[in-house]
Amino acid sequence: MNISIKYLTYLYNLYYRCLFAMILFYMVLYLLNADLFKAHTFYVFPLFVAPYLLYYGICFAFVHMLLRAPRHQWVWIGLCGLLILGSFWIVKSYYYVLLPAFNIVFYSEWKEHHTWILLKKIFQGLFFILLLIAVDYYCFNWLIMKVQSRRLERILRDRADSSLLSGHFLRRLYQLTAKGKKQVDVEVLDFFQSISNKLVAQQVRVALEEEWSFVKRMIALCPDRQFVIIGEEQVPQQIWNRSVPSLSLMTWIENAVTYSLDGSADPIVLNWTTEPDRTVLQIRNAISTASITKGTGNGLRLVNRLYESCQNDRVHLDYTVDDQSFFSVKLSFFK
The missing domain is CATH 3.30.565.10 (Histidine kinase-like ATPase, C-terminal domain)
Incomplete structure (x- = not known):
């Protein structure tokens, strides 16, 4: 495996890795929803995925802060819990209040039974986000071990x-x-x-x-x-x-x-x-x-x-x- 060391500099930077994963996340969401947004203007889909990308960025930051500061792990775990609890109200207000005020509607009028549907989507998104963060973390560590082994050899x-x-x-x-x-x-x-x-x-x-x-x-x-x-x-x-x-x-x-x-x-x-x-x-x-x-x-x-x-x-x-x-x-x- 021939890996050029200078091209790995960006991978050592968490900001670049987070940005790369967000772009990948954006592309996956677009492929999954491409048929629904073909007839809409270009800015509609970015508005639809904005909470997903923001959610990923915050989770990415919390996970790496937890890994880098294990002595304060309960603080970061508590913040993650608050994020999960607060995300319901934030997502609901965004899709059902803020965007409809600008005549951008993605879902029908809010009903009581929508609560569990929204919670299910939030936890599904959280699972996918944590899976993506785990893949990033373990793939990066494997790559670094590979590079360091080649460098030592x-x-x-x-x-x-x-x-x-x-x-x-x-x-x-x-x-x-x-x-x-x-x-x-x-x-x-x-x-x-x-x-x-x-x-x-x-x-x-x-x-x-x-x-x-x-x-x-x-x-x-x-x-x-x-x-x-x-x-x-x-x-x-x-x-x-x-x-x-x-x-x-x-x-x-x-x-x-x-x-x-x-x-x-x-x-x-x-x-x-x-x-x-x-x-x-x-x-x-x-x-x-x-x-x-x-x-x-x-x-x-x-x-x-x-x-x-x-x-x-x-x-x-x-x-x-x-x-x-x-x-x-x-x-x-x-x-």
């Missing part, structure tokens, strides 16, 4: 994937930065310390600005590859504040360096572009067929799974291969 999965990516990345990073060196220099050790601090913090997501600063530090540690950064100054600050999975951009850089050609004249290009509805980062590198056959693809697979959890944050990820010669990662941040 996603958090646990992201933590597991982030841990796997950390181990994969550190091993490949050491191979990359220590390549061709007899001993690891201070700059590399400092970078490893910074990465270790990130892993200790156990942050699954970090700000894009922070991840980008580590990318540029990592680029400086790869002297055997050419890098070209385009359009960085065009990126608006609100995009830098967006969150991305930790180590994801650095994994793409490590992947580009590992699988590109040694001594290639084609640089690894990091290109930022700004469009009306999005800001896009594209990382493009030439492909070495010999290097690809040695890889497992675990890094990209883990990063891809982490970005699946970012879809609700208006972030989209694409991988493309151009002419079997260039590999591109395109990360889009929608506004």
